[in-house]
Amino acid sequence: MISGGCQPRRILELDRVDAAGPFAGGPRAGDDGRVDDEVVRLARPRPGHFDLGTGYHGDVWLDLDALFLRPAALQPYVQVLADRLRGHQPDAVCGPLEGGAFLAQAIAAELGAAFLPAARGPGPQPGTATSYLLPRVPGGISGWRVAIADDAVNAGTAVRACAALLRGRGAVPVAVAALIFLGPASAAVAQDIAVPFYAVGALHSQAWPAGQCPLCAAGLPRASPG
Numbered sequence: 001m002i003s004g005g006c007q008p009r010r011i012l013e014l015d016r017v018d019a020a021g022p023f024a025g026g027p028r029a030g031d032d033g034r035v036d037d038e039v040v041r042l043a044r045p046r047p048g049h050f051d052l053g054t055g056y057h058g059d060v061w062l063d064l065d066a067l068f069l070r071p072a073a074l075q076p077y078v079q080v081l082a083d084r085l086r087g088h089q090p091d092a093v094c095g096p097l098e099g100g101a102f103l104a105q106a107i108a109a110e111l112g113a114a115f116l117p118a119a120r121g122p123g124p125q126p127g128t129a130t131s132y133l134l135p136r137v138p139g140g141i142s143g144w145r146v147a148i149a150d151d152a153v154n155a156g157t158a159v160r161a162c163a164a165l166l167r168g169r170g171a172v173p174v175a176v177a178a179l180i181f182l183g184p185a186s187a188a189v190a191q192d193i194a195v196p197f198y199a200v201g202a203l204h205s206q207a208w209p210a211g212q213c214p215l216c217a218a219g220l221p222r223a224s225p226g
Ligand SMILES: [Zn+2]
Pocket: 049, 050, 057, 058, 210, 213, 214, 215, 216, 217
């Protein structure tokens, strides 16, 4: 039963973890060693061998449509991420479509900030990363402080693409926020983008570039995400 009544526990702060990520000693959050499992359950994680559609293969599939089915259930998480991002004084929140943009819009509304949806670019080839496009903004976004939000961050291809697009427009990425952190693949995202990374829930999974996937090498058939 989904309810809007659960309150997130401590938030993960991934800018302070070492290269092994928060899974080096098991998932942990803040300083009490616990993470929020409920937000992960909302995404109905399924183990297997999947083409993540980002140029990577992984061993967990998340039903991100289910995650956004009942926005009221996500509101406590939106609130806690917005509270954490407020300290970075973002002018805008950017999120890749689809789920990342849903989260970004909700956080932007909480903060009174602008919303920058990153639309999928034309014609990604199977097995390669999706490209993204930012909307035109009157007067441009040069000098804007922008937080990047995504529903789930695994290898981080979408948030890395958003950071590069924003910097290309002269904006300044100030933080990344996610509902679910999939480690250890995403442990390097904060270091690569060089901003703090906040997540509400965490799930251990592995992801590999499609051409280096050990599950493919072992001959495991890929499961259908549907
Ligand atoms: Zn594979």
